[in-house]
Amino acid sequence: MLKERRATGLLGGDVMGKKGFSFDIRIQIGAGAYVCGEETSLISSCEGLRGDPKNRPPFPAQKGYMGKPTSVNNVETFVAVNAVVDKGAGWFAELGSRGSAGTKLLSISGDCRSPGVYEFPFGITIKALLAEAGAEDAKSLQIGGPSGQMIGKEDFDRTICYDDLATGGSVMVFGPQRNILEVVDYFMDFFVEESCGYCTPCRVGNVLLKKYLENVMAGKAEPGDLATMQEIGESVKLASRCGLGQTSPNPILTTLAKFRSEYDALVKEDKDGFKPDFDISASTTDAKEIAGRGSAIYS
Numbered sequence: 001m002l003k004e005r006r007a008t009g010l011l012g013g014d015v016m017g018k019k020g021f022s023f024d025i026r027i028q029i030g031a032g033a034y035v036c037g038e039e040t041s042l043i044s045s046c047e048g049l050r051g052d053p054k055n056r057p058p059f060p061a062q063k064g065y066m067g068k069p070t071s072v073n074n075v076e077t078f079v080a081v082n083a084v085v086d087k088g089a090g091w092f093a094e095l096g097s098r099g100s101a102g103t104k105l106l107s108i109s110g111d112c113r114s115p116g117v118y119e120f121p122f123g124i125t126i127k128a129l130l131a132e133a134g135a136e137d138a139k140s141l142q143i144g145g146p147s148g149q150m151i152g153k154e155d156f157d158r159t160i161c162y163d164d165l166a167t168g169g170s171v172m173v174f175g176p177q178r179n180i181l182e183v184v185d186y187f188m189d190f191f192v193e194e195s196c197g198y199c200t201p202c203r204v205g206n207v208l209l210k211k212y213l214e215n216v217m218a219g220k221a222e223p224g225d226l227a228t229m230q231e232i233g234e235s236v237k238l239a240s241r242c243g244l245g246q247t248s249p250n251p252i253l254t255t256l257a258k259f260r261s262e263y264d265a266l267v268k269e270d271k272d273g274f275k276p277d278f279d280i281s282a283s284t285t286d287a288k289e290i291a292g293r294g295s296a297i298y299s
């Protein structure tokens with residue numbers, strides 16, 4: 001298809017006969033890892049380097065592919081630009097909701113009768129999209145992929161748009177039979193596997209979060225562990241170098257907020273030798289004095 005367009009003068013040098021106006025498209029297969037979707041990793045990958053994230057600044061718009069200013073966008077955005085050029089900004093702005101013009105492609109999967117890729121105007125409610133996909137009995141939804149947020153029935157009147165439930169396009173549906181913590185564990189497994197290992201908060205923090213979660217699922221956690229999971233999750237988000245680590249604790253943090261009862265039901269009080277009142281900060285005072293510093297997590 002690209003060859004045909006080059007042959008008819010729609011791509012390549014002097015497009016449509018316009019002297020000096022060159023535009024071409026090259027399709028490149030990515031390296032495959034999740035982190036290669038991060039914009040600076042994507043650029044590294046296109047440059048033939050290992051798909052690792054780069055430090056910012058400089059941002060890609062200043063210094064990107066081969067050191068040149070680079071605009072990184074997804075295909076959906078270019079398609080929207082095409083529609084704006086074709087039908088006008090006014091037409092486009094009438095689609096969608098206030099503050100979120102246009103439409104959104106949503107890939108709906110999981111426990112529903114009609115999974116698939118749907119195009120909805122921004123502003124559609126969760127209830128409406130579940131009805132379209134045949135998932136009226138959904139217990140929860142993961143919005144925005146593994147690093148997005150888990151929502152429950154109390155959020156089903158909310159809308160997909162930039163001001164409310166923003167998403168990259170993935171919607172996973174979980175029916176009433178699903179164990180939420182098993183789903184979260186699966187996502188954390190994924191992030192432990194996909195972390196490139198460059199920075200400590202992401203490399204170590206995600207492993208710690210997974211271990212705490214496994215303890216909860218095995219009925220071995222104590223109430224204080226949930227607060228610790230929250231603190232570790234927030235630290236990983238704050239201190240990680242790229243988008244992967246900055247969002248990887250979301251499955252745990254959003255379910256701690258929205259599905260707390262699922263955790264609480266498995267957390268034990270002071271039985272079987274566990275000590276909910278164990279004060280790790282106080283117990284490490286001597287070690288902190290010897291080291292001359294505290295921990296990133298426990299002051």
Ligand code: SF4
Pocket residue numbers: 035053194195196197198199200202203240241242243244245246
């Ligand atoms: S946040 Fe994770 S994926 Fe990103 S650079 Fe650090 S270790 Fe690598």
